Amino acid sequence: MARVFMKGTEAVAEAAVRAGCRFFAGYPITPQNEVPEYFARRMPEVDGVFVQGESEVASINMVYGAASMGVRSMTSSSSPGISLKSEGISYCAAARIPMVYANFARGGPGVGSIQPAQQDYFQATKASGNGGFQMMVFAPSTVQEAVDMTYRAFDYADRDRNPVLILADGVIGTMMEPVELPEMKSDEEIAAMKAAKGSWACVGHELDYAHRSWIQPGQWSTARMQEVNEEADALYRSWEKDAQAEEYMVGDAEVIIASYGISARIAKSAVNVLRAQGVKAGLIRAVTVNPFPYKAFDRINYDKCKAILDVEMSIPAQFVEDVKVGVKERCPIKTCLCSGGNIMSREAVLAAVKKIMEG
């Protein structure tokens, strides 16, 4: 398939269209404005629907509605806008409505800064809304990976009847890179995907209590509410098999960088520089940040590894808390951090690794 040169935001949107997404609602917020703009142009070409919602709140609820009709649906935003979507995301998770959303994260908290950041890690992986629900969360480090993850995210969402989050950042969103776009789902495939949801989607049913579609973001019965949460918990536990990590030059490494997303990409280039200088550095990159690839940290040779270096664009550090769970105190963990919309520098990573080696 031919390679094309695309901006991250637009590539994600095109990947969604190719995955069969036929409903998008969104609201402007930097740095992801090209997502709604792209869908506004593209959806009419594929008989899909684009709506510019009156707010992030309305947009996620439009997606909740469209996905409740069995249509592959998506929204996107950036950090403060994602907070506004929290209520609707929680409703989708509670009602087990499959949908995909992307966060092109920027500095925070509050209105923060419009430049790239990874300040939303806890929100993305631990508590994206009220009620303790979870989602699969993918963290791309290249535009190509953002494309591939978005394409597959709809399959995971449908498989689990659960929201899926693409946790990108302002770098991935605004950077242009050559990408190979996935195959376009045919109209027949898209119709079949919608039809497969016919038993629970609100598309009309035989008239009786047993057959009606009842999208329930809550329960009257406390017993049933507990059952629903137990079913959801079983689903979340089943994701252990889906955890993905990239392990790069880990085998003989004396310092292993733990990172994700754009920070991990920068850290990987630091590993290459260090290796050229004879420093035994390695990288564990979380590809999925929920489920978190804890097992990758069990494969480390702790006899050789002096320390783990957590590299992330967040102050205070957040990703490091999952790294700690994976490392289980088998070696020290140091951090290399930046925040506020400042992009991680390779020099800072190199310096942090050298400091550990000089230890």
Next chain:
Amino acid sequence: MEKIYTRTKTIQEDKVSGFCPGCMHSTVIKLIGEVIEEMGMVDKTAAVLGIGCCGLHMDYMAYDNTTAPHGRACAVATGMKRANPNTLVYTYQGDGDLASIGLAETMSAANRGENISVIFINNGIYGMTGGQMAPTTLIGMKASTAPKGRIAEEHGYPMHMCEILNQLTAPAYLVRTSCNTPANVNKTKEAIRKAFQNQLDGKGFSMVEIVTGCPTNWGMDALASLDYIEEKMLPEFPLGVIRDR
């Protein structure tokens, strides 16, 4: 003997109303169900329920439904209708849901002329949460969060949603009815039918505002609440067609 009146099939056969005595939700739910059945739309309808007593609707209805987050029903309905235009999509919302927390969603859906039908229950008070002040609470009317009654200088004035939406160009049909008398119940049913027919005809946004009572939170019996509607509510919220195009 010929049976000339039966319960609509759109309501569960074994269900007994759990609404308070004198509450008109049960009446309106029945009317909606009868219209859906008479229009032959029982297997092509999806309801979007608001949060509050409106949400109790789900326990009785036999057709497809979802529950929107508080105030978001018009946004959810927008997504549903656009994703599946052949489905008859209506929202069922109270005054707190539609006119307070959901004002932006209501106004914006109306302004886009979304091809949906909105059934708006205006009883001037928050029901399920226990009688707090609503945007439609009358001046002087007591509420648990306005113990001295609604004071204009402090709380502002009751909001007239039909008239507010009438400032917009797109809406097709805006009407205010009540269920306080048999004649008004019949008019409400015809208004609901027209709102649904407008949607099937692709005319766009229709809203039926129904002035109802809440004896429990008004602190009066069911019969007294009918008088209160007639004497207090209807002068503030006059009945009639505000827009029909």
